[in-house]
Structures are given as C-alpha cells and as structure tokens.
Amino acid sequence: MEEFIARGFAATRLDDIAKRAGVAKGTIYLHFKDKESMFEELVRIVIVPVVTKLTALPPPTGSVRELVEAFAGNFLKEVIGTRRGDLVRLIVAEGPRFPAVADFYYREVVSRGIAAMRALIELGIARGEIREKDLARYPQILVAPAMIAVIWQSLFARHAPLDAQEMLRVHLDLIFGERRTT
Template sequence: MSQKRPTRRSPKKTLRRGRKPKEGRPQEILAAAFEEFAANGYAAARLEDVAARGGIAKGTIYLYFKDKEGLFRAVVRSMIQPVFENLAPFIAAFPGSAEELLCELLGRHYAHVVSNEKARAILRLLIAESGKFPQLADIFHREIIGPGVAAMRQVLAKGEASGEFRKSRVKDFPQIVVAPGVLATIWRLVFGDRNQLNLHAFMTAHMEFVLHGLRKRGEHS
C-alpha cells in the first residue's frame, strides 16, 4: 500500500481592494513570506503561495527580491533588526559601565529573540532544513550570529579596558556569554507551553552567572 502524503497547508487567498503605496509593499511581502516559511518550511515554500498570502501577483515579488533565498534573507534580517540595528555605535557611546551594557544587550536578546515567537519560528526552520540547504545557515550566521558575536566581543573588550572584567579567554569565544539564552530559546521551541521557564528569573540568573565569571576576583555586585 502506498503511504498517503502529508497534506500541505495552503495559504488563504486574499484579494485586497485598492492599490497600496509601493513603499509599503516590501513589508507586506515579508509578512506573507514569513507566514509561508513558518507554515510549510523553506523547501516547500513557493513564491506563488507567498503572493497569494499577500494578495499580490507573483511577479511583484521579483520587483523587490531576486529569488526565494533573497526573500528568506530579508525575512531573517527583519526579525532581528531591532536587536542589531546601529549596535556598534550604541555600544561605543553607551554612558554606563560595561556590566550595565552587557545586561542591556542580554536583555535585548531575551526580548527580541527568546520571547519572540517569529524569531523562534525562523530558528525552528533553520534547525530542520539547514542540513539540506546550508545557505540558510550561512544567512543566519551572517545576519545574526556574526553581528552578535562582534558586539559581545566589543563589550568584553570594553570591560577589560575599564578594569571591570578580568582578562580571560571568554573574549575569544563570546558565544559562551549568550549560551544560556540560546538554551532558553531551544527550551521554548521544544516544550512550548509545557514545562515553562520563568524567563525573567532565568534571565536574572543568566546575568548573575555571567557577571560572576567575568568580574575580577574579590569584587562583588
């Protein structure tokens, strides 16, 4: 007996009255593309279905995005723009201590990634499909991991220069500083509403744990 193929979730076709301003069209396409990628994955996502979700012609997508990969890249960028936009000058001009800056960045991570359902959906897609589509992992690394690692390294260097943080190898591997936040994200992906974490308490413990390891010996909060 042949196995029945799983039913593919099709988008609801919506027709919109009137023509919307062109300047808002890319955002509409990105919203429709996110829904399509989240519902059906990268491999099964089709630009004609993105167009149907957005109530536009398929050809309109090509006016703004080269292909499906370019559209996915733009979706990822739109998910994390609030976290990394103008981050380098923000760090350089931050008036507080390195500890305060580190906590500010970790707080942004929890607000815009760990607690962001859309960001978690993109991460779920990446874990599921980057084996077949390694370019997805490259996009994620270029748009999210790379800027995040560079920003955290900048903060750690600032803390060492000011004497707040002891010199250590942590600056060579800034991923360690964010690792508990990644764990919290994966926890929410796996368990959803079951076995929930108290995110505020978890974030506070995360910050305490990291700062305890970075401070010079004998210093206290």
C-alpha cells in the same frame, strides 16, 4: 514569514503565501526570482534591522554589566519569544541547505555579535568586573543561554514555560559575581 516559520522552506506553498498576501501567485514572480530568493530576502529583511538596533549600544556610561544587561534586555524584547526568534530557529533549521543564508547569517550576525561580546568581555576583565580571563576566548558562552531561550520558546514552551529574563539574570550573576538589585 508566518508560512515559512510554520512549515519550513520545502513544505511551504507559494499559493498559501500569495493567498495570505492577498495577491495572485504570479504577482510573487514580479517581485522575486524564485522561492529560494524569496526566503533569502526574508531573512535579510527581518534580521538586518535587529542587528542594527542591537549594535547601537547605549553610550558607555556605567558598568560593563549594565551594558551587557542593556544588550540582553533588547535581545529579550526584540527576539526571544517573538516571530524573529522563530526565524532564528528556522535559520538553524534550514542553514545547511542554504549555504547563502548560513553565510549571510554568519557574516552579518554571528561574527559581529561574537566580536561585540568579546569587546565587552575584555572591557569587563580590564575593569575587574569579570574574573574568568578565558571567557574572552569564547564569547559564545555569554550568548549561549540567550540562544537556548530562543529555541526553548519555539519548541518546549508549551511543555515547560521558561522565564528567559530571570534565567539571563542568573547567568549574568554567574559571570559578574554578586547580584545586583534591579
């Protein structure tokens, strides 16, 4: 993961990976078919547990806003500013050259995430917590700042650090209306 994140797929050397793993290059080929399948398995192994954890939402006590906040909090802790966040950036980067990775990511992460967010938004609208009815048609809007935060931390953190948590709070204020005391 470290090597792929730092150099991208094409520029990563298997010698370096082997070295870092404390293993000879040949050993890699006892476990993986080739460089591509190693990259694909990496994505699977790193992404799946996060999706599992994030989709295991807390019992629906309390408001929709609280549910969304719990989700955002987890995302913040597990993804934004972590190695996993860098991997997400890497998927964006390499996606077009790895249809298999892009497909997997769309199927397992994006479409599920969108569906989950849509369900929450519809609940919010039904309960009167969310005014903007059309938001349910574009759950991407709900998630967009979180994704931007992931990319920002990877690319621009050293130019201008971003308080992702606070930004997400402001965004939720925008969607749910009044501020909450936290």
